[in-house]
Amino acid sequence: MNMRMNLKRGLGGAGLVLGLMACHSTDQEAQPEQLFQQPANFPQPIYALDQNRPTVAGVALGKALFYDGILSRDGSISCAECHNQAYAFTHHQHDVSHGIDNQVGTRNALPIQNLAWASDFFWDGGVHSLDLVPIAPIENPVEMDEKTTNVISKLRASARYPSLFKAAFGSDEINGPRFLQALSQFMLTMVSGNSRYDKWVRKEPGGTLTDDEQAGLTAFRTKCSGCHTGELFTDNRFRNNGLFIQGSKDEGRAHVTELPEDRYTFKVPSLRNVEKTLPYMHDGRFYSLEAVLDHYAENVQRTENLDPLLMQTDKSGQVRLGIALTADEKRQIIAFLKTLTDDQFLRDPRFAVQ
Amino acid sequence: MRSRLLLLFILVSLGVGAFLACQNEVGTAETGSLTLRFDNVVGNQDLALGTVTYQNAAGEPFTVTKFNYFVSNFRLIKADGTDYVLPQANNYFLIQEDKPASQSFTLTGIPGGMYTGISFLIGVDSLRSLADISQRTGVLDPGLGTHEAMYWEWNSGYIFLKLEGTSAAAPASQNNLFFYHIGGFGGGYNGKKTINNLRTVTIPFNGNTAQIAASNKPRINLIADVLNVFNGSTTLRIAQHSSVMFEDYSTNIANNYTGMIRYKDMQNQ
Numbered sequence: 001m002n003m004r005m006n007l008k009r010g011l012g013g014a015g016l017v018l019g020l021m022a023c024h025s026t027d028q029e030a031q032p033e034q035l036f037q038q039p040a041n042f043p044q045p046i047y048a049l050d051q052n053r054p055t056v057a058g059v060a061l062g063k064a065l066f067y068d069g070i071l072s073r074d075g076s077i078s079c080a081e082c083h084n085q086a087y088a089f090t091h092h093q094h095d096v097s098h099g100i101d102n103q104v105g106t107r108n109a110l111p112i113q114n115l116a117w118a119s120d121f122f123w124d125g126g127v128h129s130l131d132l133v134p135i136a137p138i139e140n141p142v143e144m145d146e147k148t149t150n151v152i153s154k155l156r157a158s159a160r161y162p163s164l165f166k167a168a169f170g171s172d173e174i175n176g177p178r179f180l181q182a183l184s185q186f187m188l189t190m191v192s193g194n195s196r197y198d199k200w201v202r203k204e205p206g207g208t209l210t211d212d213e214q215a216g217l218t219a220f221r222t223k224c225s226g227c228h229t230g231e232l233f234t235d236n237r238f239r240n241n242g243l244f245i246q247g248s249k250d251e252g253r254a255h256v257t258e259l260p261e262d263r264y265t266f267k268v269p270s271l272r273n274v275e276k277t278l279p280y281m282h283d284g285r286f287y288s289l290e291a292v293l294d295h296y297a298e299n300v301q302r303t304e305n306l307d308p309l310l311m312q313t314d315k316s317g318q319v320r321l322g323i324a325l326t327a328d329e330k331r332q333i334i335a336f337l338k339t340l341t342d343d344q345f346l347r348d349p350r351f352a353v354q
Numbered sequence: 355m356r357s358r359l360l361l362l363f364i365l366v367s368l369g370v371g372a373f374l375a376c377q378n379e380v381g382t383a384e385t386g387s388l389t390l391r392f393d394n395v396v397g398n399q400d401l402a403l404g405t406v407t408y409q410n411a412a413g414e415p416f417t418v419t420k421f422n423y424f425v426s427n428f429r430l431i432k433a434d435g436t437d438y439v440l441p442q443a444n445n446y447f448l449i450q451e452d453k454p455a456s457q458s459f460t461l462t463g464i465p466g467g468m469y470t471g472i473s474f475l476i477g478v479d480s481l482r483s484l485a486d487i488s489q490r491t492g493v494l495d496p497g498l499g500t501h502e503a504m505y506w507e508w509n510s511g512y513i514f515l516k517l518e519g520t521s522a523a524a525p526a527s528q529n530n531l532f533f534y535h536i537g538g539f540g541g542g543y544n545g546k547k548t549i550n551n552l553r554t555v556t557i558p559f560n561g562n563t564a565q566i567a568a569s570n571k572p573r574i575n576l577i578a579d580v581l582n583v584f585n586g587s588t589t590l591r592i593a594q595h596s597s598v599m600f601e602d603y604s605t606n607i608a609n610n611y612t613g614m615i616r617y618k619d620m621q622n623q
Contacts, residue, residue, distance in 0.1 A: 119558075126508050127508075175491070177495060256600075
């Protein structure tokens with residue numbers, strides 16, 4: 001009896017499966033490949049890969065779009081303009097981004113790497129999904145100054161794109177979601193997880209750290225990892241790190257939340273490839289890692305919403321702003337940070353302009 | 355005997371499976387449809403873009419150059435107080451004054467019955483505002499401006515209502531333009547609550563009954579009054595607030611426009 005009941009349930013399930021199959025035509029155009037790889041020392045991705053898993057054709061389309069000025073009003077600015085591979089996809093030597101008609105923005109271009117592990121994009125976290133990220137630079141009047149609608153029209157009219165969309169999505173229809181998903185697919189494959197530090201963590205060949213670098217890692221874990229947490233070296237939160245308020249007097253996250261407690265807070269950036277992503281901070285005010293550490297050691301300002309981690313009370317009850325760092329510690333921390341440089345990523349032909 | 359039973363199980367199971375899987379295609383009760391038509395007005399005048407000067411409650415003259423708003427999350431109310439909630443997915447509409455075709459649409463698959471009112475959201479709910487991009491097509495496609503810029507690219511979210519125009523009360527430095535872009539779905543930031551301008555409106559059919567059946571497709575005519583954007587719990591003065599977007603004051607305007615939609619009449623077709 002028991003066996004028969006089990007059999008019945010089992011067959012009921014089979015019937016359901018067959019029934020479902022009868023109602024859905026199977027359409028397997030693009031087979032997922034292992035284009036997205038999670039390094040063994042990384043946590044689970046945040047991006048819902050099941051909803052938009054990179055395929056060969058999808059990534060190829062995303063890459064074509066990434067390097068094409070067609071995304072901008074006059075064809076002059078592609079994503080790569082401010083996101084250059086050699087500098088971990090940042091705008092090298094530009095404090096703030098330099099866009100169309102030689103206009104400049106107010107913020108420093110963030111690297112494009114490991115975005116599957118990111119949440120709340122841009123320095124103020126105003127965009128909550130990777131898929132929605134490209135719309136912001138496209139429509140920003142000092143970046144690409146174009147309407148996404150118009151980009152779609154231009155892609156439809158082009159000789160090049162309908163066949164790429166067909167290869168990626170099964171038909172040559174070009175619409176906003178497909179355009180954005182293709183860009184996401186390409187960006188998702190841009191994983192940086194093969195630095196010397198990673199190899200050291202994973203005990204792989206080439207994974208050696210010098211004494212100074214190891215001492216730097218120890219100091220980093222004690223003094224920096226409260227914010228630059230885990231293997232992505234960010235807690236994905238928004239904090240006021242005590243910068244002197246100057247220039248555009250950017251209020252950071254409060255710009256998108258309108259909440260007073262978010263005033264002057266900015267995204268805690270990842271430190272992967274940090275050696276290459278200069279200049280630093282939301283407005284690119286520091287041109288060297290030494291300047292960054294000097295800021296934390298000596299120049300933290302007590303401004304509204306200063307992060308509590310940068311206000312330590314010492315034994316005598318005195319509040320000390322910033323992080324206590326000796327000259328040796330600074331030097332060692334910088335030595336360690338340079339072990340996060342991933343040359344394989346910075347030169348990977350899969351991400352390079354053709 | 356045993357094998358015959360087994361065969362029966364297989365057949366029954368297949369049948370049940372197929373039924374479950376194809377449930378949407380099997381009609382059990384009679385369903386019908388309802389057409390909603392939005393007529394945008396300014397007080398007792400029809401709204402005409404750019405050409406007519408109106409006056410708001412504060413006594414300020416203004417013209418309207420753009421008037422767009424999203425409606426979604428429909429619920430039909432029966433005389434006994436029970437209701438029918440329409441499927442959320444395919445029922446997002448953007449009313450645009452400059453696109454007459456957008457001002458009328460049909461809700462389908464409504465169970466037959468007598469309905470005495472309707473309720474809906476002005477805006478796009480938080481769930482859809484955070485949904486995967488593949489679930490945002492048509493008017494919700496943030497990359498396709500069939501709805502031209504009813505979306506904030508720098509602060510992901512839909513603009514629920516957009517009212518733009520000119521007024522002598524607006525600053526000359528702003529070319530006498532005023533603009534109200536009202537949105538904000540109330541969150542998405544590590545559990546923190548941000549501005550929420552989603553507003554539900556409930557519109558009784560003034561004692562009339564819409565009879566929905568396969569053979570009867572009522573059309574409900576609604577009025578959306580621009581004057582209510584300026585006047586409600588707050589008297590909005592263009593001179594003081596000529597440009598309101600994502601900021602605290604916007605909730606006053608959302609509270610005002612909650613009262614902008616009224617029942618006009620219905621036709622049974």
